[in-house]
Amino acid sequence: MLLEVEAVRKSYRRRGGAEVLAVRDVSLQLSAGRILAFLGPNGAGKTTTIKMIAGLVKMDAGDVRIAGHSLRTAGASARRQLGAVLEGSRNLYWRLTPVENIEYWAGIRGVPRREARERGLELLRLCGLEEKAHQTVQQLSRGMQQLVAICAALVHRPNLLLLDEPTLGLDLDAADRIQQLVEQLARVNGVGILLTTHQMEVAQRLSDEVVLIREGAVILHGPTDVVRERLSGDAYVFELAGNLSAEQRAYLAKRDAEFDGSLAFRVVLSSPGDFYEVIARLQPCPIVRASRDTADLGAVFRHYVHGDGNEGAQP
């Protein structure tokens, strides 16, 4: 296992002296080449947990193991396995160029200059930033800066990458490039990636596993598709290429179908046999698509965070 977080806990003392439990016995695991979306509302304890994994916040209890190295007993070895791009930070020196930044961050991690330069240029090429390699970072767009920050975090070839809100505030193109890079790092290079995001479509596209936390405690943990499937129920979506007759519409109305325009509708089926009955009733209207309406991660998030799905389940 690449990352093992074992019952980490953190509390802070407020100015008045009251103690606030920010993270309550959070445990999670991540394997190499997998992407874990660490989700939760603002103030849920995501950033505190990520910073405990990175060793930036001292945990009160529990332990973090990165590639078998305990953060408590072998902190330096654990940190060697780790790269991170933190939210709300520049992560880079703006008066240096991307190459100079990469050389610097590599240098303080013990990577010799020549190796760092070659690796840096290779990473910048991968991100399509080779032409910007020698411009100062302050001259780059926000999206490019974020890509350079990811490159700098990868220069020492870490096995684990922590990304805190990597696409926050970026335009669509930049966000897309970062998502492509994240996918490539995990699928091709075998880097384990733990990312936090409030953008559920980003989490849905990228993640293999999801951990949802609320008020400092894990309320859901499991493979993304299983988590979505669990909430999907028996709703189906049909898309048509022609208009329905009045009789067909009446039939669907009886089944409480929800129409999205005149050519698409969503209907909840009570048994698998119902599916064939609906298909038969739609004849001869051409059907373009008929599929199970899988819940998106946004719906899962809303269900567990705002709804009643807080049973702390592992699907």
Added chain:
Amino acid sequence: MILTALAAELRRELTQLFRYPTELLSEVLFISIVFYGLFLGGSYMAGRGILGSRLSDIIIGYTLWTLMMGAIGNMGWAIANEAQNGTLEQVCLAPLPIRVIFALRSVANLAYDFVLTGLALVLIMVLTGHFIHFSPLELVPVILSIGVSFGVGYLVASVTILFKRSNQFLNLLQFGVLFLVMTPFTDLPGVFKYIAVVVPIGPQMGVLRHLALGQSSFPGEEAWLLLGIVNMLLWLVIGYAVYGAAHERARSRGALGHY
């Protein structure tokens, strides 16, 4: 790994020095003009003749004070600046202990400060028309004083890592350093002179003062040099230990990157 990290720090410092040379030049001008203003004021009040006899001492004291203030303030300034710019946490992610990284960074900053004070020294000598003769022997107490400054710099860094501000503290501290540079602790009567052993740069300044006055040796010089080494080690150990505790406190409060 330490050498690679030191090379990275030096390279970063040099890159910025060559990319923004006007910053260095403006600092050189500022340091020289402040000294020249003090020199003109002192000449007016005390008379050029009286001042002239101690001018070497004053120039050396001022230059050392500038170097020491750099060495004391660099770590704290770097922490405050990096916290504000959002790079401090990235530095803390490196496998090397943060205290070692800051020490390496201080060495790199010192290289910059040597260039800065060297240029300012030349300009001061040209402006005052007084050229000092600096013996290589005088470098020994200067280097030991800078070692002490690193120790005190760790104390400044300790305050900064907790509160992310060090400007007010440094403003006050520069008068303290001026007091330490100018007070002849080693010449105090009787056993009081041994206060110098524990006072930051006490023994070093005693040796330097006598060397600057042209005394190639003075009573107990070797012993004071030895005590200078003890004094440096003492402040380095105190600073290093206090910073370690302050860093852990900041980590515990979850306030490493910000206040």
